[in-house]
Amino acid sequence: MLKSITASRGRQFSLSLLTLAIAASNSSAAVLEEVTVTAQKREQNLQDVGVSVSAFSGDQMKALGVTNTTEITQQVPGLQVNTWSPTITTFNLRGVSQNNFTDNLEAPVAVYSDDVYIGSMNAISGQLFDVERVEVLRGPQGTLFGRNATGGLIHYVSRDASDDETNGYVDFSVSEYSTRSIEGAVGGALSDNVRGRFSARWEEGDGYVEATQPGVRALGGRDGYALRGQLQIDVDEATTLDLSVKYTKDDDVPTGGYVVYSAGGASVDPQTGLGVRDNTVVRPFEHDSEYEGYFDREATSVTAKLTKEVGDGLEFVSITNYTEMDKFYTEDGDGAPILAVNFTTIADYEQFSQEFRLSGENDTQRWQVGAYYLDMQQFNRAITAGIPGAVGGCAAGAIAPPALPDGTVLGCADWAPPGVGAPDSIVVPLNAATDYSVNLDSRNWSVFGQLETDLSEDLTLITGLRWSQDDKDIDFVNTYGDINTPSQTISVVRGLPQNTIDYGDYAARVQLDWRASDETLVFASYNRGIKGGNWSVNAGVLPSTPNFQHKEETLHSYELGIKTELTDYARLNATVFYYDYQDYQAFALTGLTPQVDNSDATVKGGEVELFLTPGDNWDFIFGLALNDSEVDTVFDANGGPISGNELPNAPDYSANFLGRYNWDMAGGNMAIQLDGAAYGDQYLEVTNSDVSFEESYSVWNANISYTSGDESWKVALWAKNITDEEYRIYNLDLGALGATSFYAPPRWFGATFSYNF
Template sequence: MKLHKAARRSILLSATATVFAPFVATGSAHAQEVPVEEGTGGIADTIVVTANKRSENLQKVPISVSAFSGEQIDRLGITDTTQITQQIPSLRVNAFSPNLTIFSLRGISQNNFTDNLEAPVAVYQDNAYIASMNAVSGQLFDIKRVEVLRGPQGTLFGRNATGGLIHYLSEDASTDRLNGYVQGQYGRFNDWSLEGAVGGGLSEGFRFRAAARVEQADGYIKSRDTDATALGFGVIPGSGQDLGGKDGWAARLNIQADLSPDATLNLWYKHSEDNSVATGGYVFENCIYLDNGFCDTNAAGLSDARNGVINAITAEPASPWEHFGERPGSLDRVMNSYQGQLDWDLGGVELTSITNYLTMDKVYQEDGDALPFLIVNVDSTVDFRQFSQELRLAGETGLLSWQVGAYYLDMRYDGSHAVTGAPIYDLAIAGNGGFSVPKVDQQYLIDSENWSIFAQGDLELTDRLTLTLGGRYSKDNKAIDYANVLSDPTFAPQPDPIVLFTDKDLAATVPGVNREKYGDWAARVSLNFQATPDTLLFASWNRGIKGGNWSLSSNINAADFRHDPETLNSFEAGFKTTLLDGDLRLNGTAFHYIYDDYQAFSLAGGVPQVFNSDAHATGAELEAFWSPSPRFDAVFGGTWETSSVDSIPATGVQFGPELFPGAPDSEFCTNLGGVFRCDFPQANITDAELPNAPRFSLNYLLRYNVNVASGNVAAQVDGAWYDDQFLEVTNGLGSLQEAYNVTNVSLTYEHDDTGISLTAWARNVFDQEYRAYALNLGILGVTSIYAPPATYGATLRIPFGR
């Protein structure tokens, strides 16, 4: 494989440092951080986190952090990177397939489904940033810990952590003892997986750990034919493809070498594949049909109906776990990650170097309309490459603990995003004078380069009062080569497709619109008071930043092609306390957000676009971890939030097909002959709520265990309740998810001597119907994906070398 030129340079530098490290290292401390001891009792025991890029007791970190250990993740039965949301206050996930994962923290997210955007909730894996939202989802196995940091984290983690950060840390090769496990799982919908890990010492100062997982599952949203005999259409066949299945595997190798008593080198290789995953479809809902066959809308052009899932042809009620689309969708994706981390004690100063090179190739096909004939199809491909390098120094000088560093990120997106059908009828008429099956293919090449420098320090003002000051300056340099290409060979066969416009055409109207040069600063100021040995109080101001980007849309104005950077000023105050002789941990945070140029995603009119708007939010979170006895554990969490986005454009104009000859006009739509033009009078949507931000939410976990038959039996109930929430920032009632509760249960037997465990589990036991994703398409209705119904199964785990 040919590596990126920057990657080659940095790997050469890292190799040079590796060769000379044993000869020049000085000092007596081992290069690895000495971990703080984690508790071995109940769930109230504090775990160690690296929220400040050093190992610390979670209760001593003045940031709103939730964390779960690998053991706790196993108890919850979490096997996917998106499943952690139920037990993390203020964390939500918006996902219609593994193709794209959209995390939301305190309502901050980027719901745009085009492939070129970065999220404001940064995702890290083993200290390396994952820039593409396409590369975030994946199988979760052999995990040491998951950390979720709420609020801007720009000083230590960079420009795209406006909303917060999620960090997955894998088990590594830090132990010489041979150890590992094998685990198998089987559940409803023929859902099975097999995973395992093994690690230990190979020789003095040289260790390894290898882990892998494979999974397959049938889809849980079943394909159905449409019986339209009563309407004179007979039986319209569906795709025959059930949605929501799994078919993939992943593997990971870590090699750890002690180069000297003071320097340790970690080398990682990670590979994952998704192969022809059955995805790329929706169910149809929330439509009251007009005489012209379109869905009723409000003055902003949004579907406001709330009458549940229907068959789009017969309008009869349908199951949320059945679909009637005619086109099979699929996802094929391959990812590779190569990483080296050098930790070197230079004698009172710790040097950390992290080099990462990640590749992702994806092909995705989607039936975007949930109807048994073509209204909207979407096809996308992307060849993504990223290289990052971080250098960091950390130490203590008197009363000051400090870190300074530099970071470099180079990304390249080479992709296409094609839309076929109704959203481009106006372009087809303008380009060809009519249409049959028009298609617009957006071809793009984006080069993005970022560098930053940062510093943060904790100054002890008194024995109990500490001041944290941090800052980061970040510089973006991005360029896009873009072409919007129209083709319709059955209507207007041509030797070459029509190039409607390019980035050069847009730049001729708005100079520089195809370039993004942006420099800005992030900051953190926190005052931390250790009121008692068990109680920490803190108040902070954080300034987070996120760079601008481009809205890849089939029909875009030059002025709207690029959206501006966003800035978030966050004011927080909180406490962390341990009560009842360590049996209870209680943590709480209140926050107020002031957003400048919030990047709001809108699909109004069926055209994806990002607009800038000021916004604000106010909220609070509370977490409780209680272990009153060795037999009982409980976790409770709660959130409250209110938010407002000042103003984003409404639909304006939308085009739709003449579904049957001579269809009449409606309140907003005029039949132009073959196509409808709909003009909506409401220009803007004002004071909308942030998406995926319910006013209230609760999460809970109760676990009780007893010793039985040379082992232990543990019964667990866990879940979450969410208040009403909008799934899109446009706040159309058609994309309102009403309040719901999801409850899971499990029963585990673990043998004392061998550690072998068998778990019977059930998820969503009350068969709750709720949407994981929704798109309000205006006159074309609302398409959604529902989360799985009740599922159940069993997991067998066999450890060794405990």
């Protein structure tokens, strides 16, 4: 059976491929549950929203076994999620991403949690628990969401404390590599006007990348927990206050680099130095690090949301948030059983944000206006020990210049070559260590508005505009040293013109929605997205570095889509798009240092989502995404310019599938499910080097579950990557030194028991 609701324009269904909450029912039929989304900052049926959006509920994620931010990638057409160690997660939508690992950069695919923008990429990774739904919006979302959402956004919405009746659940899972987790929540009324909810998740497990050296742990493990407490208070009949506090901690998680490739693309055994030239993987699930790295992270987020009906159909919303995060990360950067490069980063991050919105509607119009403020303060320190090459622009073994009277030290590129043994000069060690620190202060304010006007019963015009102002300042200090020698300052970048960014620009939206019939919505849109500039900070930065600061990027998006119910048992959503990038921010490792350069780029493609229910017991979902991208000019790992490359993590096609059959048995409901995704050839870095090339692959998962007749408990057996596919999810090209890669988990079996009350 299909649950439906009545919308303003007749019967509508939540038809996106990922709006399925495939849950067991007392009847023999599977249930298609609707998902209400807030893609336009107001609640709407997904099929009424003229935006390319995929959304799925918390119940569906449980059915699919999704427990963290990276696992949604296989169920959203056009989405790729890459993780390099536990510290950074990057989202790629339609090939748009910031495929980097530096602490100070923000992503073009914005991430929101309960209406709050997460400004630090370090705070994006984490466990999902007690989730109401997840929304994935493709394309620029600048007018309503604003902050850096050029490529789209991911919005995680937690289950709130609105239930009066006491309710909750407990989930317990065990799986391979000694992995185990427990998750639960309880909520209900605390008094006549106050409701509460408390939820938590804990997870621990050994890694799947085994260590070959004694005293070193496996990589890919988990050790962390998360807590969230919520209150919902009825201040008066027209005012509701939602309060939330969330705390997450990752504790002593093993880290390291592994799977070393040669510059030509061959997989190399680091212990023998031998490999082949066809990208064959020698040992994808072993690492040879002699140094045991680890990762610690703590994050706290406090949010207050005030919603007030102010009369005459007007609603006022205020969202206030404070977030802080501390991170310590250290690893063996070379992945070899020798002391070559060890890498350590320390990050302290704070952000405060405030958003005000006022919305209203009449018979033919719906509108909202708002203002937004964001203040981010972050300190980053990076220590790289064992660099055999250049430091601060000075070749190893060279003579570096002296300091200026004000303490600023000019790098080698700023100084005429001194004579050997020149007075007050300093010698760059042959095996140096760099230690640089960054203080970044970023403030943003914006005002925005959107208007929907019904031109007729079937035609709606949507216009939106946002003005955004960025003010940023950075202080950068770079020092170096060697064994038994004191650290010396080699570069100070402070108080110079390139230390500040003063940037104002606008995001815009023009869209036409045509209700072709009660079952079909057709939409055409133009969106202008913006993303502010930033800095490339690394050990090679000097006052004269030409691309120390990179420019802002602008994306012009053109889109045409349809959402339709073909029959009572078949629904289809499809979109085609064209992106015109100006000053695309392309990240690459250039000369062994992370660097962002600006280049124009284009992307064109489309997505198709299809849902079929051929019988009471069957459900099928299909998705397909096509992508064709080109970047004008980027620089490879050796600093050479190259043109016509593809965007990273942008396969020419990707497809996903889910098939589910359920039947009544023993007073309850049994279900079996097979789902998977296939990806075409792609490059993992914008340099498109041989070593970053990833051949096409597919991943399949299976699940069998039994739910009791009263739906109070459920047991499931599941397997992920059942064909044991070997594929990479991240690659770091080191030029002549080769590259290190990170592989996705192998075949993985587990079981989950759930109890609801």
